[in-house]
Amino acid sequence: MQTRQIDRRLSIAPMMDHTDKHFRYFMRLLSKHVVLYTEMITTGALIHGDRKRFLDYEKREHPLAIQLGGNNPNDLAECSLIAEGEGYDEVNLNIGCPSDRVQNGQFGACLMSNTKLVSECVNKIQATVKIPVTVKTRIGIDDQDSYEFLYNFIKSVNDAGCDTFIIHARKAILSGLSPKQNREIPPLNYERVHAIKQSLPSLNISINGGFTELDQIQSQLQHVDGVMVGRAAYQNPFMLVEADNVIFNDDSSSLTRHEILEEFKHYVAKQCALGVNIKNLTRHIIGLYQGQPGARQFRRMLSDAVPENTNPVQFMDNIIQSVTAKKNLSE
Ligand SMILES: Cc1cc2nc3c(=O)[nH]c(=O)nc-3n(C[C@H](O)[C@H](O)[C@H](O)COP(=O)(O)O)c2cc1C
Structure with a gap:
């Protein structure tokens, strides 16, 4: 199977209950180039649930990544293979979600403290599919929030075969905060993500968290390879109309x-x-x-x-x- 080269300068974040195929279609009307992500789909849901509903998409959504949630290397590899067969361009592993439900399943952000398991998962997926495997993570969890902690996590997962990371530039606090609070209360630390890119320049690093304007995105691109935007794309989608021109240097379309x-x-x-x-x-x-x-x-x-x-x-x-x-x- 031929894999498409993905230009990751700007992507739209996976968002549960938001980035379904209808929203993604709408996004694609606004920008031909932004990389689109599904909502997080758990391995259990994909293996045992209504597969067609989870995986269905329109051809014009490409480039399109599936985001998986899980911690079992074999299940993740099986789901990745299914997604690859359906034509998805990338498999992304969720190592950033702090919700109680996800923590009870022992995946998402809490996996940041189990580098060995994340590496096994990435390694297994990598060995199973040809499409790129990427990881979306935070800068830390709870009191494991030093630069060294993040560096060691990224380095180990890179050694396991992943060279593309999307880093939400705030840590997750695993007890006492709702997922929404975990997107607002822990402070943003963009410099931490820039420092990772500086230390590991061969990696493809996208930064995420709090971006609302194209000029912010442009200035981030001086430091990192890509920017992922979540809430702003939902709240003010029209900002994307300029993105093809300003970020991707393509002025061939801009609809009113x-x-x-x-x-x-x-x-x-x-x-x-x-x-x-x-x-x-x-x-x-x-x-x-x-x-x-x-x-x-x-x-x-x-x-x-x-x-x-x-x-x-x-x-x-x-x-x-x-x-x-x-x-x-x-x-
Ligand atoms: C409603 C909602 C649902 C989300 N669901 C997911 C998800 O399924 N997987 C994930 O990795 N992140 C999820 N996130 C986090 C976003 O991907 C992103 O990391 C976060 O919103 C910060 O980016 P922003 O400030 O640009 O919104 C969600 C965020 C929102 C607002």
């Missing part, structure tokens, strides 16, 4: 919000015809008009209950008309 809505309308029609609830599609575009005239009405129209038997194209047309009228009024 209106054009993006028109394109998304066709996707909505297609998915609704397949039985998808329109709300599961439109919930992802709620941030499209962030900071623009008509943003509040746009959000409200998308949040209101949708009566049964609503024609999806009509529904989208009403929204497009309403938001465009509001915008024209303010000009």
Whole structure:
């Protein structure tokens, strides 16, 4: 199987309950180049659950990485092989999630203190698939938060065969904080991630945590190979429209919000015809008009209950008309 070369300068973070295939499709309308990630999928879910639902994606989503959660090298290798067979471009191992459920399963962030097991997992996956294996991690956990701890973790996992890391630049606190608090309370330490890149320059290092503007991303690219953006891509997706031009030097496309809505309308029609609830599609575009005239009405129209038997194209047309009228009024 031919593996695609992945340009990792900008990627969209895996986010449970957010980065499903509909959201990823929407992201791809905004940028041709950003690397997209699935939500974390546990090995148990993929091996025993509704595989088609977890793995389904549209061709145009490439480059697309699957993020796996687990700690059993054989299961991870099996899941990676399945994902490779489905055409995914990368397997990413989650070593950053601090949730209680994930800790109970002994995977995610708590694995940072079990370098040996992470190395075994990476090694086994690496030996099983040809697509790149990457690790998403934190800068530390609890009081294991020194530079040496992070360095030793990255170095060992690199020795096991992984040369691409995405580092969320804050540590995880494994008890007493919710996952949401663990994305806000531990302080960001970008210098720590830059120092890893300096010490291990042959590795491909992406930095993650707190980026909201393209110029921040550009300046990070002076220090590291890539930037991963999570919440900002959800809250203000239109920021990505400039990314192809500014980050990837491709000015061949930049759609307006209106054009993006028109394109998304066709996707909505297609998915609704397949039985998808329109709300599961439109919930992802709620941030499209962030900071623009008509943003509040746009959000409200998308949040209101949708009566049964609503024609999806009509529904989208009403929204497009309403938001465009509001915008024209303010000009
Ligand atoms: C709703 C939500 C769900 C998340 N789910 C995952 C996940 O499944 N796997 C993962 O590695 N990180 C997950 N994260 C963490 C993000 O990938 C990212 O590391 C974090 O949000 C920091 O980046 P940001 O400041 O750009 O949002 C999640 C974050 C959010 C907001």
